[in-house]
Amino acid sequence: MSDAFYNGIAATASDLITRFGRDVTFVAKRTTEPASEPWKANTGGETTIALKGAFAPPNTVRQFGVTSLGLGTEFENMLQKSEQIIIVNSGDNDMRDYHVARDGGIDWGIIGIQQLKPGNVGILSFVLVRR
Amino acid sequence: MPQSYTYSEAYDAMLALFKSAWDPTGHRVFWDNKEKGRETDTSTYAVVQVNHGGANQASLGGTGNRTFKRNGVVLIMIYAQAGEGLSEGHAAAKVAADAFEGQASGGIWFRNVRINEIGREGSFYQINVLAEFEYDEIK
Numbered sequence: 001m002s003d004a005f006y007n008g009i010a011a012t013a014s015d016l017i018t019r020f021g022r023d024v025t026f027v028a029k030r031t032t033e034p035a036s037e038p039w040k041a042n043t044g045g046e047t048t049i050a051l052k053g054a055f056a057p058p059n060t061v062r063q064f065g066v067t068s069l070g071l072g073t074e075f076e077n078m079l080q081k082s083e084q085i086i087i088v089n090s091g092d093n094d095m096r097d098y099h100v101a102r103d104g105g106i107d108w109g110i111i112g113i114q115q116l117k118p119g120n121v122g123i124l125s126f127v128l129v130r131r
Numbered sequence: 132m133p134q135s136y137t138y139s140e141a142y143d144a145m146l147a148l149f150k151s152a153w154d155p156t157g158h159r160v161f162w163d164n165k166e167k168g169r170e171t172d173t174s175t176y177a178v179v180q181v182n183h184g185g186a187n188q189a190s191l192g193g194t195g196n197r198t199f200k201r202n203g204v205v206l207i208m209i210y211a212q213a214g215e216g217l218s219e220g221h222a223a224a225k226v227a228a229d230a231f232e233g234q235a236s237g238g239i240w241f242r243n244v245r246i247n248e249i250g251r252e253g254s255f256y257q258i259n260v261l262a263e264f265e266y267d268e269i270k
Contacts, residue, residue: 038162039146
């Protein structure tokens with residue numbers, strides 16, 4: 001299949017997530033490591049991106065298989081451990097760079113990510129979160 | 132009077148000992164509760180944990196003059212490429228062990244420093260280095 005084919009699917013996914021999702025701010029990990037004591041917290045400003053995200057309870061997503069998306073960062077028992085799954089149109093963003101999903105004043109810790117990206121087209125990601 | 136360490140001060144002192152020994156190897160370190168991960172190629176790397184264990188009051192006295200003994204284990208998990216024998220892993224483990232064995236960082240004492248060959252873990256072979264530590268907090 002060509003990228004053009006998947007671009008159409010990505011557009012549909014984006015449209016659905018935009019219509020049924022809400023604004024979620026993803027906060028990236030700070031990247032400036034203390035040189036002399038690298039085990040301490042990184043410093044630097046907070047980098048964020050704003051995406052639309054549709055929230056789904058884990059059991060509803062399981063019906064069509066959270067582990068079947070393809071690229072994933074965590075598999076083991078993550079579905080059971082997560083409180084919510086945020087379905088986002090992540091596009092070209094590498095969601096592994098982000099560790100917090102900020103939703104209306106609640107900071108959800110990101111504990112796992114599944115990404116659907118056939119070829120070069122990022123269609124959507126499941127972001128597994130827990131407070 | 133023996134040197135006094137808080138948990139955080141002792142943690143920093145122990146990791147500084149390891150860092151100064153490990154840095155010349157050029158291998159990466161994944162620090163506890165910082166970055167969860169592993170090397171994406173076959174380069175040797177280490178994962179570091181400090182696990183406090185016991186704590187007991189070792190002397191009587193007024194506030195500011197009581198000694199509390201702290202102890203625990205520093206755990207360094209060394210991962211070297213699997214299928215290549217143990218030379219690389221042992222060399223890295225030796226660096227980590229020597230960071231603590233026979234060392235006294237101020238008032239932190241290390242005992243029973245040893246290595247433990249764990250076995251294959253994915254594309255790596257894991258060797259653990261354990262160093263039991265003890266120090267005092269006076270408060």
